[in-house]
Amino acid sequence: MEIKKIPFRKSMKFLTLLLTSMLIATASAAIYNYMFQTGTIGVEGMTLEWQLGADNATAGTQIAGVTASLTTLKGPPNGTRVYTDPVRIKNIGSGAVTFDLLIDTVTGDTGNMSSIVVRLYSLNTSAYIENVTVWSSGAKGSDHPGLNIPLNHIWRFEWEIKWKSIAIISDSVIVDLKVRVPA
Amino acid sequence: MAPTILPEFFVLLGTDLFLLLSLLTCLLEDRFPKVLPYVFQIAAVIGFGHLMVSREFLTIFGEYMRFWYCFFYLLIALINIVAVNVYLATSQKMWLMAKAWAGTITFPTIMISVFFVSNYGYVSSAEFPFLLLQVGLVIAAVMIGVSAAIFLSPDLLPKLRRSKEVN
Numbered sequence: 001m002e003i004k005k006i007p008f009r010k011s012m013k014f015l016t017l018l019l020t021s022m023l024i025a026t027a028s029a030a031i032y033n034y035m036f037q038t039g040t041i042g043v044e045g046m047t048l049e050w051q052l053g054a055d056n057a058t059a060g061t062q063i064a065g066v067t068a069s070l071t072t073l074k075g076p077p078n079g080t081r082v083y084t085d086p087v088r089i090k091n092i093g094s095g096a097v098t099f100d101l102l103i104d105t106v107t108g109d110t111g112n113m114s115s116i117v118v119r120l121y122s123l124n125t126s127a128y129i130e131n132v133t134v135w136s137s138g139a140k141g142s143d144h145p146g147l148n149i150p151l152n153h154i155w156r157f158e159w160e161i162k163w164k165s166i167a168i169i170s171d172s173v174i175v176d177l178k179v180r181v182p183a
Numbered sequence: 184m185a186p187t188i189l190p191e192f193f194v195l196l197g198t199d200l201f202l203l204l205s206l207l208t209c210l211l212e213d214r215f216p217k218v219l220p221y222v223f224q225i226a227a228v229i230g231f232g233h234l235m236v237s238r239e240f241l242t243i244f245g246e247y248m249r250f251w252y253c254f255f256y257l258l259i260a261l262i263n264i265v266a267v268n269v270y271l272a273t274s275q276k277m278w279l280m281a282k283a284w285a286g287t288i289t290f291p292t293i294m295i296s297v298f299f300v301s302n303y304g305y306v307s308s309a310e311f312p313f314l315l316l317q318v319g320l321v322i323a324a325v326m327i328g329v330s331a332a333i334f335l336s337p338d339l340l341p342k343l344r345r346s347k348e349v350n
Binding site for chain 2: 010013014017020024025027029031032034035062063064065071
């Protein structure tokens with residue numbers, strides 16, 4: 001078919017669709033690029049990586065970029081529940097990294113909860129690293145800055161959850177932890 | 184292992200497939216309803232909106248949930264490509280066009296999608312139900328075999344038809 005035989009109306013329609021297609025494709029790619037940077041480069045830049053631990057299924061561990069969410073932390077009333085290894089962090093960089101551990105949000109049935117304490121242990125040396133109070137006396141704990149993890153080391157996060165006697169069996173909380181490397 | 188692609192990549196791929204369909208149905212407008220290119224454009228815009236929603240709730244939606252709703256969108260785009268192929272073959276009785284569409288659009292897009300989904304599944308250690316990818320790859324391999332045989336020996340198909348008629 002010769003080009004001059006293509007009707008003007010059809011070529012205009014095609015041109016319009018082509019332009020809108022380019023617009024949609026470019027905008028979609030830009031959003032994806034933004035999400036890719038947020039989701040992966042942020043973590044790679046810090047050379048730290050969240051990893052699922054052995055208890056990830058029972059704790060409902062979900063990892064999205066710099067955030068690790070534990071979505072089904074349950075426990076018995078007036079009792080203590082320990083998750084020994086729901087989530088880990090690994091240094092995948094080229095040297096030791098100093099980072100801040102941020103307690104981002106604690107939501108759910110927090111009113112019936114007595115305390116949440118996280119203990120950090122090294123999987124490489126089995127050494128105890130740090131005690132982090134996530135929730136205590138009805139309030140969120142403070143962030144832990146300046147934690148130093150050696151190259152290629154993996155730390156596991158042991159969670160100890162204590163519930164009040166008024167708690168019921170269906171109570172649960174969601175905790176979001178974030179890592180940040182100071183500039 | 185850090186993911187090489189995000190689940191939203193499947194939405195991006197699905198959006199581009201809808202845009203491709205829109206342009207192709209516009210070029211072949213004599214064979215399709217006039218409104219079809221615009222319908223595919225709207226579907227692509229929905230994909231764009233899908234990405235925006237996903238961006239806002241990136242940390243709230245889990246990876247598992249994100250994968251499945253993104254994969255579902257890609258699946259819809261692929262179903263549309265196959266549907267257009269079937270429409271050309273059955274409703275329009277344009278066998279040559281349907282074969283060309285299958286070879287140049289349907290089959291490559293399905294192969295590309297299977298490749299990216301399997302790559303994502305491998306990196307994320309995901310388990311797919313009903314051996315979805317394995318079945319997809321077997322079908323793709325059979326299609327390649329049959330296509331290659333027909334391509335190398337064009338009189339194979341008429342011979343098979345004749346032998347069926349004799350029996």
